[in-house]
Amino acid sequence: MGILRAATGRRRRPTAMLAGAALGAALSAAASPLRAQAPAAAGDAYARERLAFEAADSDGDGLIDEAELTRDAAVGFSTLDVDRDRRLTRAELGEHDPKLFDRVDADRDGVLTFPEVMRHKLAGFQAADADRDGALGFEEMLAGARRELEEAK
Numbered sequence: 770m771g772i773l774r775a776a777t778g779r780r781r782r783p784t785a786m787l788a789g790a791a792l793g794a795a796l797s798a799a800a801s802p803l804r805a806q807a808p809a810a811a812g813d814a815y816a817r818e819r820l821a822f823e824a825a826d827s828d829g830d831g832l833i834d835e836a837e838l839t840r841d842a843a844v845g846f847s848t849l850d851v852d853r854d855r856r857l858t859r860a861e862l863g864e865h866d867p868k869l870f871d872r873v874d875a876d877r878d879g880v881l882t883f884p885e886v887m888r889h890k891l892a893g894f895q896a897a898d899a900d901r902d903g904a905l906g907f908e909e910m911l912a913g914a915r916r917e918l919e920e921a922k
């Protein structure tokens with residue numbers, strides 16, 4: 770136990786890619802999020818969202834604010850941007866939902882820029898911010914993600 774704790778650090782965090790992808794999927798189903806999720810029990814999905822939420826909540830106050838959202842999105846974006854040209858191609862995203870890609874790709878040029886991703890994420894963020902305090906709690910984020918998935922159908 771002691772060795773494991775030392776090896777993993779005080780607080781285990783998912784990798785940047787996982788965090789970016791999972792939070793994106795939950796929050797707005799944008800960019801990184803386009804990665805297909807392996808079929809998993811609902812409990813697994815919940816745990817994964819929880820980990821992603823905690824990773825994005827860098828000050829640990831239990832809320833994701835816009836700065837934290839942006840930081841998390843930037844990490845997720847650059848992790849996916851394998852060739853570092855600041856654009857995400859369909860190939861770089863791997864398996865993803867093409868309809869979702871099209872919704873994020875505002876200028877329809879077939880690649881996603883960070884501003885396109887952020888515009889989509891912020892829209893999802895604001896829609897999910899039910900009490901309008903400029904930050905999302907975990908439950909707000911989950912509810913927003915569920916709503917978005919419904920709308921995407």
Ligand SMILES: [Ca+2]
Nearest residue numbers: 826828830832
């Ligand atoms: Ca926070």
Ligand SMILES: [Ca+2]
Nearest residue numbers: 850854856857
């Ligand atoms: Ca790229």
Ligand SMILES: [Ca+2]
Nearest residue numbers: 874878880881
């Ligand atoms: Ca584009």
